[in-house]
Amino acid sequence: MKPILKVNNLHVYYGGSHVLQGASLELEKGTTTIVGRNGMGKTTFVSTIMGLVPAAKGTVEFCGEDITNLPSYKIARKGIGYVPQGRRIFSSLTVDEQLNFVARNNPDGSSEWNSERVYEFFPRLKERYKQKGTSLSGGEQQMLAIGRALVTNPKLLIMDEPSEGLAPVIIDQLIEFCHKLKKTEMSLLLVEQNLIFAKSVSENANVMLTGTFAYKDTYERLLNTPELLYKYLGVGI
Numbered sequence: 430m431k432p433i434l435k436v437n438n439l440h441v442y443y444g445g446s447h448v449l450q451g452a453s454l455e456l457e458k459g460t461t462t463i464v465g466r467n468g469m470g471k472t473t474f475v476s477t478i479m480g481l482v483p484a485a486k487g488t489v490e491f492c493g494e495d496i497t498n499l500p501s502y503k504i505a506r507k508g509i510g511y512v513p514q515g516r517r518i519f520s521s522l523t524v525d526e527q528l529n530f531v532a533r534n535n536p537d538g539s540s541e542w543n544s545e546r547v548y549e550f551f552p553r554l555k556e557r558y559k560q561k562g563t564s565l566s567g568g569e570q571q572m573l574a575i576g577r578a579l580v581t582n583p584k585l586l587i588m589d590e591p592s593e594g595l596a597p598v599i600i601d602q603l604i605e606f607c608h609k610l611k612k613t614e615m616s617l618l619l620v621e622q623n624l625i626f627a628k629s630v631s632e633n634a635n636v637m638l639t640g641t642f643a644y645k646d647t648y649e650r651l652l653n654t655p656e657l658l659y660k661y662l663g664v665g666i
């Protein structure tokens with residue numbers, strides 16, 4: 430099967446700091462997860478895919494098309510939805526306004542996702558539909574950020590550490606959401622520090638270590654091998 434997203438040998442610098450050092454990753458349709466310690470380049474990797482940070486070298490292909498360094502709005506229109514790390518909510522608009530403000534069909538015309546469907550997935554948002562962004566809890570804001578990406582009907586949804594700073598009960602709802610998403614046509618690229626979350630949605634880990642993917646194998650092996658856990662995630666010993 431052709432990969433939905435193919436990132437090849439990506440290099441990114443912030444000034445003199447060489448942050449991505451040849452990161453390559455191919456995503457098949459379905460769910461893919463990226464894990465790794467803080468500061469390893471995960472956010473930079475997904476920001477570069479989205480055209481928010483320039484790639485100095487390397488390519489990003491989406492559905493066979495080269496999208497490297499295109500303006501971010503063009504990348505979004507080609508069918509990639511993005512939920513950035515940290516939540517960004519238009520505070521002056523209500524939940525319902527925010528969802529309807531950004532809604533659009535997929536480039537191929539499909540419109541599976543609308544505000545009603547988002548409310549089915551996140552009933553909590555439905556209860557809050559008239560409230561402004563600022564009055565929502567952290568978990569509700571994250572759900573709204575995800576909902577805003579969904580209503581653009583992307584082929585691929587990228588979420589960067591959605592569980593960060595959220596209560597365990599909300600994280601469980603996000604995990605349930607990812608499981609529901611697996612039953613749809615939409616693919617998911619999930620960046621997570623929460624290994625339990627990441628492992629529950631995918632068998633395979635892609636571990637980022639200083640700007641490259643140093644481990645691409647199962648969570649099973651990673652979690653059962655103390656040396657690997659220590660080397661790649663700084664856990665234990």
Ligand SMILES: Nc1ncnc2c1ncn2[C@@H]1O[C@H](COP(=O)(O)OP(=O)(O)O)[C@@H](O)[C@H]1O
Binds near residue numbers: 446465
């Ligand atoms: N805008 C920026 N300017 C300069 N350095 C940055 C910027 N964003 C991130 N960095 C640095 O790049 C490295 C990778 O960061 P990041 O991609 O956010 O990692 P992660 O998401 O894995 O925690 C870190 O050392 C971080 O301090």
Ligand SMILES: [Mg+2]
Binds near residue numbers: 471472473514589
């Ligand atoms: Mg990050």
